[in-house]
């Protein structure tokens with residue numbers, strides 16, 4: 001399947017919204033059995049991506065990187081924490097398309113996972129600037145942009161997590177993909193879809209995609225980041241901006257109000273800080289063959305295991321490590 005489902009749904013977008021497939025869809029769905037709750041399913045994005053790094057950021061890059069090229073930029077500039085999966089995926093997949101990546105990195109609690117990510121980032125060929133905090137990053141940004149200007153072309157700026165509306169399209173696409181799997185009988189229609197909220201693009205896109213596809217599922221975003229505004233209103237606004245991109249480029253549609261809620265109950269002390277609930281959830285996941293990490297997916301899985309959610313519950317696994 002080489003065309004995007006979004007292009008099939010809205011043929012006008014084929015000419016106006018370039019797409020580059022970077023992984024094999026649909027990603028697998030399966031029931032997780034023998035755990036502490038029943039009727040729990042997983043859609044596993046961990047294998048998505050052709051090389052270097054997988055997971056949810058690859059879905060965003062499928063739309064972002066062609067747009068960077070369409071604008072004629074040869075460098076992207078983006079931001080993240082020192083363990084950034086986003087910066088790593090951007091660097092790896094951009095390099096394959098001949099695009100350079102410049103990263104401004106802020107501090108996060110350091111552990112083995114973060115050190116390993118920094119090693120991978122160094123290997124990726126990205127240019128890294130350690131700006132330590134958000135205010136210092138904002139202060140340094142103009143200088144960094146000028147310093148990495150090639151010819152007269154400024155680097156193309158991408159926000160944290162790739163959650164610009166064009167990147168969010170990756171999860172609109174995934175919502176359509178999930179609806180097709182439900183229609184094919186691969187899984188029941190989820191009552192709840194549970195996944196992490198880091199920069200918000202994944203849940204915003206998923207909620208919009210589900211609404212477009214007519215799914216009734218309620219998306220529960222498990223907030224794991226306290227450094228960005230990520231309330232329901234912010235996420236709905238991001239989904240609205242994404243719908244606007246589609247309409248501006250030729251798609252015509254109406255959608256019902258998005259079914260999207262969030263919880264901050266699993267955040268702990270903040271972004272990157274481990275919690276005992278997440279550690280326990282990661283052990284449960286491991287017994288079902290799911291490898292989670294402590295920043296995003298283990299916190300989200302802890303919420304998915306909570307007994308007060310009616311099933312079927314679908315956990316969207318967004319983590320995609322490679323050796």
Ligand SMILES: *Cc1c(COP(=O)(O)O)cnc(C)c1O
Nearest residue numbers: 085161198199200201202296318
């Ligand atoms: C970035 C990330 C998320 C969060 O996705 P957003 O679209 O930024 O909210 C979740 N899980 C993993 C593993 C990630 O790297």
